[in-house]
Amino acid sequence: MSLLLNTALKKIFVDGFYRTHAAMLVFIFVMLMSYCLFINTLGTVRSDQIDFWQFFFTISLVSNPLILTFYLVGSSLYAYKSLKYVLSQLALPQQGFLYYSFTALSKKQQLKNWFTVQAYVFIPVLSYTLYALTIGLIFGFYLISIAILFFQVLLIMACAYICLKENNRLIEANKPGWLIRVGRKWNKPVFLLYSFQVFNQSKLAYVLTKLLSWVLISSVLVVFADLKNDSRLLTLVTSCIVVAHVVLIYQEKVFNNRYLSFLPNFPFTKEKVFFSFCLNYLVLLLPEICWIFTNFGILTSFGLIAFAFSAILLFRSLLLLNAIQIKGFLIWVFSLFFLFYVFIMFGFGLILIPLNVIVAWILFNRNYLNNSILC
Numbered sequence: 001m002s003l004l005l006n007t008a009l010k011k012i013f014v015d016g017f018y019r020t021h022a023a024m025l026v027f028i029f030v031m032l033m034s035y036c037l038f039i040n041t042l043g044t045v046r047s048d049q050i051d052f053w054q055f056f057f058t059i060s061l062v063s064n065p066l067i068l069t070f071y072l073v074g075s076s077l078y079a080y081k082s083l084k085y086v087l088s089q090l091a092l093p094q095q096g097f098l099y100y101s102f103t104a105l106s107k108k109q110q111l112k113n114w115f116t117v118q119a120y121v122f123i124p125v126l127s128y129t130l131y132a133l134t135i136g137l138i139f140g141f142y143l144i145s146i147a148i149l150f151f152q153v154l155l156i157m158a159c160a161y162i163c164l165k166e167n168n169r170l171i172e173a174n175k176p177g178w179l180i181r182v183g184r185k186w187n188k189p190v191f192l193l194y195s196f197q198v199f200n201q202s203k204l205a206y207v208l209t210k211l212l213s214w215v216l217i218s219s220v221l222v223v224f225a226d227l228k229n230d231s232r233l234l235t236l237v238t239s240c241i242v243v244a245h246v247v248l249i250y251q252e253k254v255f256n257n258r259y260l261s262f263l264p265n266f267p268f269t270k271e272k273v274f275f276s277f278c279l280n281y282l283v284l285l286l287p288e289i290c291w292i293f294t295n296f297g298i299l300t301s302f303g304l305i306a307f308a309f310s311a312i313l314l315f316r317s318l319l320l321l322n323a324i325q326i327k328g329f330l331i332w333v334f335s336l337f338f339l340f341y342v343f344i345m346f347g348f349g350l351i352l353i354p355l356n357v358i359v360a361w362i363l364f365n366r367n368y369l370n371n372s373i374l375c
Contacts, residue, residue, distance in 0.1 A: 009102075009113060012095065013086050014120040020085065068144065072151060075125055079155040082121045086163055103168055110167070114160035122156055190260065191276040194252045195283045205247060206284070213244040213288060231303075234296065235349035238304045239340045241288050242311045246333050248284060249312065250326060252277070253319040264368070274313070274364050281312050307349065310356035311340070317360040320367035 089095055102110065119126070129152050136145030198206050220237050227233045256263070263273065282289075285308065292301045318332050343352050 009117050010120060013089060013117050016089060017082060017085050017121050021081070068148070071148070075129075075152060075155060078122075078125055079159055082118065083159045083162060086117070086121075086159075087166055090163070090166055098167060107164065107168075111160055111164050114163045114167075115156060118156045118159045118163070122152065126152060189279065190263070191279050192283065193260070194255050194277075194280045197255055198248065198251075198284065202248075202251065205251070209245055209248055210287060213241050216240040216244055217291075231300070232344050232347065232349060234300065234304055235307055235344045236341065238292075238308050239311060239337060239344070241285070242308050242315070243333060243337050245281075245284065245312075246315060246330070249315050250319065250329055252280060253316065270365060270368055273368070274361060277316065278309055278312070281309065303350065303353075306353050307356075310353045310360070311336075313360040314356040314363075317363035317367075320363060 090098065102113075105113075129148055133145045133149055136142070136148075217237055217240065220233070220240055221228060224230075224233050268276075288308075289305060292304050296304070314336065315329075315333060319329060340349075340352060343349060
C-alpha cells in the first residue's frame with residue numbers, strides 16, 4: 001500500500017509540478033548554465049584563465065555573502081512555490097482520497113513519503129547545490145558549502161512537515177475573515193462594499209499598491225529634492241499616487257459588474273452614483289491623505305486631494321467605455337498621466353481638476369447603463 005501511495009503522490013504532485021512550471025524551470029536552468037558555464041569576459045583573457053571565469057558565479061556562491069544570501073532567498077522562494085502548489089492540489093476534491101488512505105500510515109511513514117515527494121520537486125535546486133558544493137570543496141570553502149546543502153535539506157523537511165500537517169488536518173468549513181466577523185453588525189453602505197472586499201480578500205493587492213505608491217512618492221521627491229515646496233512637484237506626486245492605484249480602480253469596476261449590477265434598478269440619481277463611489281477611495285487613500293495633511297498646508301492639501309479624486313473619477317469613467325480591457329485601460333492611464341505631466345509643468349495643474357470632472361461626467365452620463373464585461 002505504501003508503495004502504491006508513494007507512486008500516486010509522485011504522479012499527482014511531482015509530475016504535476018514540473019508540467020505546470022516547466023517554462024520557468026527551463027528558463028532558470030538555461031540562464032544559470034549560460035552564466036556559469038559559458039560566460040565570457042570583456043577584454044582579452046588568456047586561455048588558461050577562461051576556466052576560472054566560467055566558474056566565477058559558482059565560486060562567488062560559496063565565497064560571497066551577498067550572492068549566497070540571494071541564492072538562499074531564491075531557494076526559499078522555490079520552496080514556497082512548490083509548497084503552494086502541493087497545498088493547492090491537496091485542496092482539490094479529486095485528491096480527497098488522500099485524506100482517507102494516506103493517513104492510514106504512521107506519521108513517520110507519511111513524513112518519509114512527503115520528504116521523498118519534496119526531494120523530487122527540489123531536484124533542480126539540489127542539482128545546482130551539489131554542483132556548487134563540489135566547486136566549494138575543491139576551492140576550500142568547506143563550511144559554507146556544507147551549510148548550503150544543510151539549508152536545502154531543512155527546507156525540504158519543513159515543506160514535508162507542513163504537507164503532513166495539512167494532509168492530517170480535519171476538513172473545516174471556510175470561516176469568514178476577521179473583518180467580516182468584526183463588522184458583521186455594522187451598517188454597510190452599498191457604495192463602500194468594495195472597500196470591505198479589498199480589506200477582506202485583496203489585502204495583498206492593497207499592500208503592494210501602497211508599496212508602489214510609497215516608492216513613487218519617494219522617487220519623485222528624491223529626484224526633485226530642491227523643489228519640495230513647488231506646487232507643480234506636489235501635483236505630480238499626487239498624480240503618481242493615483243496611477244499607483246489603477247489596479248484597485250480596475251478591480252472596483254470588475255467588482256461592481258459582478259456584484260452590484262443591480263444598482264441601475266435602484267432609485268439612485270446618476271449624480272449620487274457618480275460621486276458616491278469616491279467613498280471607497282476616501283478609505284483606500286487614507287494613508288496618503290494623512291501624509292498630505294501632515295506635510296503641507298490646509299489649502300494645498302485640499303487642492304491636491306481634489307486633483308487626486310478628479311483623476312480617479314476620470315479613470316473610473318473610462319472603464320465604462322465599450323469592451324475596454326486592462327491593456328486598453330493602462331494605455332489610457334499612462335497617456336493621461338503624460339498629459340497631466342505636460343499641464344502640470346506649464347503651471348496648469350489646477351485647471352485639470354474641473355476639466356477631469358467634466359470629462360469624467362460626460363463619459364459616465366453616456367455610458368452608465370453600459371454593462372460590458374471586463375476581462
